Amino acid sequence: MKILVTGGLGFIGSHTVVELQNEGFEVVIIDNLSNSSEEVLKGIVAITGKTPVFEKLDLREKTSVQDFFKRHTDVASIIHFAASKAVGESVEKPLLYYENNINTLIYLLQELEQKPEAHFIFSSSCTVYGQAETMPINENAPIKPAMSPYGNTKQIGEEIITDVAKVSNINAILLRYFNPIGSHPSAEIGELPIGVPQNLVPFITQTAIGLRKELSVYGGDYPTNDGTCIRDYIHVVDLAKAHVVALQRLLNCQNVDKIETFNLGTGTGSSVLEVINAFEKVSEQKLAYKIVDRREGDITSAFANTDKASNILGWKTQSTLEEAIASAWKWEQKVRNV
Template sequence: MKILVTGGLGFIGSHTVVELQNQGFEVVAIDNLSNSSIEVLEGIERITGKKPIFENIDLREKSSVQNFFKKYQDIVGVIHFAASKAVGESVENPLLYYENNINTLVYVLQELTKLPQANFIFSSSCTVYGQAEKMPITENASVQPAISPYGNTKQIGEEIIQDVAKVTNVNSILLRYFNPIGAHPSAEIGELPKGVPQNLVPYITQTGIGIRKELSVYGNDYPTPDGTCIRDYIHVVDLAKAHVIALQRLLNKQNVEKVETFNLGTGTGSSVLEVIHAFEKVSGQKLPYKIVDRREGDVIAAYANTDKANAVLGWKAKSSLEEALSSAWDWEQKIRS
């Protein structure tokens, strides 16, 4: 069975390609390499023994999307990762986020509706909950007004998919994940942001190895035990496996609604300072950091209730925070050696 993975050379995309190939799927990966590297293909091949089909396409070009689907009419499922994903950057450049995250989704769905098997997995985010009123966050939590344009694109994306499901043959699963971190245990693929990292863990590992002088901690006056923001950090391999399980659910027609939603996290919240101390423990490195002003768009705390994914998908995150950080550190050391 042929599966399209958009953003397939990105952080979560590449790990999902690995898990799909390990399960015997044939994968076509689309990526425009704006925040990834062509070398990722070799990493995937070294892990799985097979290189996915690759198409260098910018999904913002509608004609390119149309031509792709004319070429690959035997696709039976799409896992859609391709999107810009940094909260801070989205505040500074909202139009980039609306173009890249909304237009591309629309163009892919327009073509998907023409296929006999229209199964769609959407890379959503816990940012759709905004600052949730209650922890841990369940799928029934009310979707609050988005705090950032990035979060808004995920809310709008979910709304588009719900509307499309009512009038087409598309069956979808929305996976709202919390904070993916780590790298493949082989250290053949991992998180490789271009320029200055926008996410915590790659900034930590780059600081640990000496590329960055020190880590900035955005605020220590939040109403949390140590004053820093709390997030639910999930190992990227655990996350990738959930995508394969969700896809199989659609392919086997086990979904009970045309659009289903699942939280993907560990169910445990960790503060920024706790993550720093856990990294220091697994790496043996002392991490220089400074407290700076709060960052616009950050919520105080977000961690998942994963009961639904555990029960319905039969999926559960297995790796600890320390295991995830250890894999991220192994990856950082490998790519700098």
């Protein structure tokens, strides 16, 4: 079975490619390398012993998408990661996010709806819930007005997929991630953002390795135990495995509805300072950080109720916060030859 993975050289995408290949799937990767590197292919091959097909392609170019499907007529299953994903950047560059995250989705669905049967897994986000009123958040929580253009693109994306599935042969699963961290235990692939990291853990590891002077903790006056934001940090390998389970559900026609939605998290919330403390414990070193003003678009707290994914998909996270952070640190040290 041939599976298209868009953004397949990115952080979550590359780990999912590994898990797909380990399960015997034939993978085709599309990536425009805007926030990734072709070097990631070497890591995938080192882990799996298999080389996926890779095409450098910008999904914003509709004719390029059409040409791809003319050449790969047997692709009818897509796991769609390709998107801009930084909350802060989306506030500063909203049009970039709407073009990249919405147009590309539409072009892919236009090709899939021409298939007699098609499967689509969407890389969504807990940002669709906004600041939820109750914790942990389950899939029935209200979808609130987005706090950022990034969050809005995920909400709109889910709506588009739902509308299209109603009138086509596409079956879809929407996976709402919480906060992926860590790297593959082999340290052959991991999170390597281009430029200044937008996510907490790579900023922590880059600071510890000496690449950054200090970590900025955005906000120390939130209504939490230590004043910093709370998130649900999930090991990226656990997250990747959930995509394989979701895909198999669609391929085996086990889905009950044409559109199904699952939260992917650990079910435990950790504050920024707790993550820092966990890093200091596993690395046995102190981290330079300072608390600065809040960042626009950030919410106070978000962590998942994962009962639905556990009961229906039979999926649960396996790794602890410390294990995930330790793997991220191992990856950082390898990348920097330390």
